[in-house]
Amino acid sequence: MRPNIRTEADRSPEFAHWITSLPGAEKIRECMHCGLCSASCPLFAYMDYSPRQLMYLGREGFRDDVLGSFTIWLCTSCYQCTVECPRQIPVTEIMYALKRRAIEEKTYPKRLAIPVLAREFRRMVYDRGRISESWLVMKLMLKTGIHRMFGMVGLGWNLLRTGRFSLRRETIRHRGDLARMLEAVGHDSEVVP
Amino acid sequence: MLRENGFGPDPLTNGDPSDGDLTNGDPPVRIGVYVCHCGTNIARTVDVLRVTEKAGKLPGVTVARDYKYMCSDPGQELIKEDIEELGLNRIVVASCSPNLHEGTFRGATAAGGLNPFFFQMVNIREHASWVHEDRESATEKAIDLVRAAVRRVHHHKALETRRVPIRPEALVVGAGIAGITAALTLADAGKHVYLIEREASIGGHMAQFDKTFPTLDCAACILTPKMTQVRNHPNITLMTMTDVVKVDGYVGSYEVTVKHRPRYIDASLCVGCQLCVDACVYKRGKFEDEFDLGLSMRKPIYLPNAQAVPQVVLIDPEQCIQFSSGKCKQTCIEACDRDAIFLDQEEQVETLEVGAIILSTGFQTFDPRRSPHYGYGVYPNVYTALEVERLVNASGPTDGEIVLRDGEKPTSVGIVHCVGSRDEKTNPWCSKVCCMYSLKLAHLIKEKTDAEVYNFYIDMRTPGKGFEEFYQRIASEGTHLIRGKVASVYQPADGDGELLVDVEDTLAGMVRRIPVDMLILAVGLEPRADAEEVRRTFNITCSGGGWFMERHPKLAPVETFTDGVYLAGCCQGPKDIPETVAQAGAAAGQALALIDRAYIELEPNTAHVIAEDCSGCKTCIPLCPYQAILHDDENDRAEINEVLCKGCGVCVAACPSGSIIQNLFEDAEIYEEIEGVLAYA
Amino acid sequence: MKKLAYYPGCSLTGTGRAYDESLRAVFAALGEPLEELDDWNCCGATSYMSIDKAKAYALASRNLALAEREEADLLTPCNACYLVLEKTRRHLADSAEMGQRVQHALDAIGLRYEGKVRIRHPLEILTRQIGVERIKEAVKEPLKGLKVAPYYGCQVVRPYATFDDQYDPQTMDQLLKATGAKVVDYPFKTRCCGASQTGTLPKVGLHLVYRLLKEAQDRGADVMAVICSLCQFNLDVYQSKLRRVYDLPPIPILYFPQILGLALGIPADELGIDRCVVSARPVLERRAAHAA
């Protein structure tokens, strides 16, 4: 277990600077720890750090604690925290940014399905311009092996039965357009190389 | 017509006022008794209806009623109407403490056309319902007390209140921002003010600050003009280096003895040029400067501070060579071309006559040596906030540069909130201003250095106009706000002078160890060391902790229990400058209201001597604590000055011939009252 | 009235097709048939935002540019698409820098976006433009006796509340009431259903689903009406799995246009009623029998 004491050497000023430079996120400094974000978060009970703690640890620069936290993967982007925060801190957008950085730095738990899903999603959009949910789900199952623990068979059958599982691959007509666009827009600048 | 719940004989069938003249010439006694529920304060524990019923049957009682709130307008109206309609000539109200409403009911009695001293109050709240749990016994007690009062009022007499003139001058003690504000307000209203300051300059703590929260305006810029105004105001007599030694007299006419300590300078001649200071045989400062809290050194002859009012130097006789050895060349005297230095100046005592007094003696900061784990006095770079106020001050010892004792700029600064406050081991109260001044210091340090600043707080207390916004602003500047009280501060032997601070970051759920090279202690506010003496001199009271006590925490926050003595500023409790100024204005307003009334009415409960009976034995004279009794040598008997008499009753009890009588406490009244309480019926 | 370009989004072509079918049927029955935005692409949804912000905005902006070319507003039924498109619209308006980058990307494929497109939701169009009165008049088979819990989900009211109240949205309630159904008082209207979690972190997701469904049933609802295909999937498809852990009777999850369509007299088949994994037939039949 990691001892629960942090020295200033554990702080990354770069990380603190990065997080408070996200649009609107300079407001994190003004967090008054009312805990409204955490208490209104539907996923709070499952989180290792509450949204409030995560914002605070981020603003203090505890990079490893933040990027290693499960919380960012639990966030469903429901925006409850953002709407409630009395200091108008854009918690959800910061969660997004943390996900992006964690994917970039590969600091997420190995078998965690969420980043895998995000990657597969990106690939499919890039190739075809639209998502074919059935294909996405199948890929996800192959990559993470969650079908075993989850028994996806019954679910698949139910979808087939109700005509919701289609193996048609959705595609846009101008398939090359997206690739061209996404090249042209360039790499996200907010993630520090 | 009788109202609901009106007990007692029907006035139409029972005892017409003109009926039977039983009391040798006096009209028959017709008493109205009113028993108050005080909401449920009394009625919860005392059976008010039973008390009323019993009272209605007592001899002399014409009517007895109960009512929810006797002090309300309709309650008072009841008394008034009954006096008019039923011809009552005595009133008894059984309710709360006379402290609270005796005046109210006397007023109602007078409004009905009776002399107000035909009224008697019975306290069945503080004396019965609030202090008892058993309803039956509490009710019995209330009945006994009411009976006593009913029997007593039979003997009441019409009395007149005395009027005493009020002197128009006022005394203000302590010339911090509170005293300055109060003095200027009074002086502007045309009253003459004696402003007494113990130190050599006025201004108090505020004069030591650089900026003031929450607006960050420069303290000197707003304070110095006021100080100069005090100096120049035709209605203000400013007396610095002065202490109050004795207070005699009474509201409207206080005699205050003050002592001026010698400055060894004629203040009327000195212009503050400081040629003498330059000429002093000490070539550089050798003694710790009090105003800079020892962060700079001064000579034995010095100007209290750059903005001092009055701009007059002084000599510290403890340090001056001439005083210790008598062998100084006295170069200062030579240098002064105005011949203002007088080493033989002596202490002077004078007596001031004033009508009202405002105490504005302020506070002192907590001495952090009492909490040794912060390392104050051990590690040179642990400072108190007041010291740092001097450091950040442009006219301070470092010209406003924030530097450590070795002259280096700090790179990491910790500010510990609540030092000495909110701790039962030291002072239990919250000092109220330190969260805000800590945020202010965090801002000033960030403005003047590149240091990381950590504020260690327990709760961030920033109530006040613009305060929360200020807090938010400081937070947005990137100050680390860490919720947790610092547990230990130490300097590792192998370190480079850094102090390691251990604190739980309670909001992150971890302990943090943070190195700082400067640690600032946000020391709390506490009553001045001599507050108890001052309290005794002015005959006022103190609340818990030693702050001067206001008459009522909500409704009379600037008055004291001593008439004509008011409170302003931090001597009453911790507060910031806006509150201090507001309170000083209120105190001045109260003093003005008193002075402009021109006279006050005194209780007629004084004693007087029945001349024919007095044997002139003089027993009473030395006993009177107010020196109100004189001996009339011509007629050989005692004479009481009713203006000085406070009605304490000592002489009455002592007089061997029983020739002193005290209004409202005549023997007959007291005996009847005692018998009334004891007559179980 | 500005032209509307219908943007179904990926989900409505897959697991959420019943939403697509019923929405088209309802708008057609009201005389305002939907026209699909030509060659629309995936909006990027929550997932893309988690990967690359600029690319996410570029992706979404192509749809805005396509609609602008048609001089239309976008009509978006899916909550996730609605938020992504609205967020993109706002961000491009607010951030000149991002606006330029995105326009640069659009230039590469010969499109322009000048910020003229509004993002509209079917609830807004139905209540504001077509109007509840007109819908009431069009009702042929009032759904008397049907008790519905209205569930709006997150992203249509958060973080932006564009056309409805953030805490207590009312537009779907009004439509449901117009059908003659009884709308139960449902405090979890806008509470997150955890749709993005149930697939990947089942324990967590299922608990959220359970709370929502239980509260609806405790308040007497026969069915739950939803406005988002992700919510529908999450609340419907996992119910059998849910019953392995929690004791909870099944409750059908219908898209609000399915309910509306029934009241307008559109046959159940055309509304995709049988695409619910938890069949709505028994409840609907019971109601019909009761009403008759």
Ligand SMILES: Cc1cc2nc3c(=O)[nH]c(=O)nc-3n(C[C@H](O)[C@H](O)[C@H](O)COP(=O)(O)OP(=O)(O)OC[C@H]3O[C@@H](n4cnc5c(N)ncnc54)[C@H](O)[C@@H]3O)c2cc1C
């Ligand atoms: C470090 C620090 C920073 C602060 N910063 C701010 C700020 O930025 N903004 C703000 O609003 N507030 C601030 N405060 C609070 C502020 O200091 C007080 O509100 C204010 O000084 C109270 O004024 P006062 O006149 O009541 O008391 P004082 O300033 O203490 O003045 C009392 C005066 O009475 C004199 N005196 C005392 N006893 C006697 C006696 N027996 N006879 C004659 N004279 C006597 C003293 O010499 C003194 O001159 C700060 C306090 C501290 C400790």
Ligand code: SF4
């Ligand atoms: S947006 Fe994320 S962190 Fe915020 S309340 Fe929703 S799930 Fe929780």
Ligand code: SF4
């Ligand atoms: S709601 Fe806002 S202010 Fe409150 S704890 Fe969360 S982030 Fe901080």
Ligand code: SF4
């Ligand atoms: S004002 Fe703040 S620092 Fe001062 S005692 Fe109160 S809580 Fe502590």
Ligand code: SF4
């Ligand atoms: S009553 Fe008290 S104050 Fe008055 S004369 Fe007698 S001893 Fe003095």
